Amino acid sequence: MIRLQKFLADAGVSSRRKCEELILQGRVQVNGKIVTEPGTKVEGSEEIKVDGEVIRPGRKRVYILLNKPTGYISSVKDQFSRKTVVDLVSGIKERIYPVGRLDYDTSGLIILTNDGEFANMLMHPRNEVEKVYVAEVEGRLDAEDIRRLEKGLDIGGHTTAPARVMIIEESAGRSVVEIAIHEGKNRQVRRMFEAVGHPVLRLKRTAIGGITDSSLTEGKWRHLRREEIDMLRSKYGSLER
Ligand code: URA
Numbered sequence: 001m002i003r004l005q006k007f008l009a010d011a012g013v014s015s016r017r018k019c020e021e022l023i024l025q026g027r028v029q030v031n032g033k034i035v036t037e038p039g040t041k042v043e044g045s046e047e048i049k050v051d052g053e054v055i056r057p058g059r060k061r062v063y064i065l066l067n068k069p070t071g072y073i074s075s076v077k078d079q080f081s082r083k084t085v086v087d088l089v090s091g092i093k094e095r096i097y098p099v100g101r102l103d104y105d106t107s108g109l110i111i112l113t114n115d116g117e118f119a120n121m122l123m124h125p126r127n128e129v130e131k132v133y134v135a136e137v138e139g140r141l142d143a144e145d146i147r148r149l150e151k152g153l154d155i156g157g158h159t160t161a162p163a164r165v166m167i168i169e170e171s172a173g174r175s176v177v178e179i180a181i182h183e184g185k186n187r188q189v190r191r192m193f194e195a196v197g198h199p200v201l202r203l204k205r206t207a208i209g210g211i212t213d214s215s216l217t218e219g220k221w222r223h224l225r226r227e228e229i230d231m232l233r234s235k236y237g238s239l240e241r
Contacts, residue, residue: 001041004028004048011058012115013050014237015230027051062094063224064112067216074101074110085110089221099123100184107218108133108205118233122209127236128161128182132207133189135177137198140170145196149179155191163192174201209235 002010008019008028020038022028028035029049030042042048044057068074072083076097085098089112099111099119113119122129141149146167152160161183169176175198179189190200206212209232216222 001043003038004030004035004040004042005038007042007044007048007057008050008055010060011055012061012117013055015226015233017230018233022050059114060094061115061118062092062096062113063115063118063229064089064092064096064221065211065213065216065224065228066110066112066221067213067218068102068107068110069218070105070107073104074098085112088219102205103187103190103203106203106205108203109208109211109213109216110205111208111211111224112221118229121236122232123184124236125183129209129236130180130182130207131184131205131209132178132180132212134168134204134206135179135189135193135200136202137175137177137193137200139173139198140175141165141167141177141196141198145198148196149192153192153195155185155188155195158185160185160188160192178206180207 004023005016005019008022009016013019023038024036026034026036027050030040031046048055066085066088068085072085072088074085076084076086078084086096089096094114096112096114099113099122102108102110111122121127146165149165150163152162160181164180166178167175168178181188189203193200211224211228211232
C-alpha cells in the first residue's frame with residue numbers, strides 16, 4: 001500500500017506536494033469516490049482519476065543533473081561510437097536521455113531524465129527556459145558588441161531574442177563573458193559571439209532555468225532535488241497541476 005499522493009507523483013501527475021493539493025481540492029477519485037485525505041493508502045490496482053482522467057501507475061521517474069565535460073556527445077547513442085553523456089551516469093536502470101543538447105566541445109550542466117513531459121516542458125520555446133553560459137572569447141568586447149548581443153542579432157537565418165550579457169574578466173587577448181539566453185538554436189552562443197567578431201575559445205553552461213551547482217565537478221552527476229524539480233515545474237509547467 002502506498003500513499004495516494006505518492007501513487008500520483010510516481011505516475012507523473014505532478015510533484016508530491018502538488019498532488020496533495022489536488023487531493024485536498026477534491027479533484028482525485030478512487031474507485032469512483034472523491035478522496036480528500038492526502039494520506040489515504042492505495043494498492044495501485046484501484047481506478048484512480050484526476051479531474052476525471054484515469055491515471056495509470058507509473059514507472060519511476062529519474063531526474064539527473066550532470067556536469068558534462070567536453071568530449072562527450074549529448075545523446076543516448078552515437079553513430080560514430082563516441083562517448084555520450086549517458087555513459088557518464090552509472091547505476092541508473094531507467095532509460096534516461098538528455099534534455100536538449102550541449103555541443104561535443106561545450107562543458108557544463110545538462111539534465112537527463114526519463115520523464116518526457118518534463119523534458120518537453122524544459123525544451124518548449126514558449127517556456128523560454130533561461131540557460132546561462134560562461135564563454136571565453138577572443139579579444140575584448142566594446143559597448144556596441146554588448147548592445148548587439150543583448151538586443152538580438154542575425155546569426156545567419158535567425159535573429160536572436162534579447163540576451164543578458166556580463167563581462168566577468170578581460171585581459172589583452174581574451175575576455176570571459178557570462179551570457180544568458182532562452183533559445184536553443186544550434187551552436188547559438190558560438191554563433192552569437194562569432195557574429196560580433198569574438199570567436200568562442202571555451203564554452204561552459206552554468207545554469208538551466210535557475211538550477212545551478214558550482215560544487216558539481218566535471219564528469220560528476222547527482223539527482224535533482226525535489227525542490228528543484230518542483231521549482232522548474234512551478235516556473236515552466238503550463239498545467240495547473
Ligand atoms: N550554444 C552553443 O554554441 N553551444 C552549446 O553547446 C550550447 C549553446
